[in-house]
Amino acid sequence: MPPQGQSVGLAFEDVVLLTRVLTELPAEMALEERFVRWEELRRPRVDASHRQAARISEGVREISWWWNIIREWMYWFFLGLFKMHSDDAFLYDVSTVPL
Numbered sequence: 001m002p003p004q005g006q007s008v009g010l011a012f013e014d015v016v017l018l019t020r021v022l023t024e025l026p027a028e029m030a031l032e033e034r035f036v037r038w039e040e041l042r043r044p045r046v047d048a049s050h051r052q053a054a055r056i057s058e059g060v061r062e063i064s065w066w067w068n069i070i071r072e073w074m075y076w077f078f079l080g081l082f083k084m085h086s087d088d089a090f091l092y093d094v095s096t097v098p099l
Contacts, residue, residue, distance in 0.1 A: 006053070013092075017097060018038055021099060
């Protein structure tokens with residue numbers, strides 16, 4: 001499960017994209033085909049989020065709780081100082097994904 005509320009964001013994206021797949025694709029397309037298409041569209045983003053969560057979890061397990069607290073504070077410091085967080089995560093709009 002992705003940390004820091006990412007799973008909620010992924011769930012909202014799932015709802016929006018699934019709604020679009022069910023309503024905007026050609027009417028002749030079978031329901032099974034629509035779900036396959038939805039899976040094709042979602043899988044890369046979900047897998048990337050899962051890999052990120054696994055990396056974060058692995059890093060937390062390898063260090064003591066004290067170093068984890070220091071690392072968390074340093075993360076926010078460097079995030080604000082160098083803007084290391086990718087803007088792509090904030091600019092992603094599931095409603096514009098080509099079906």
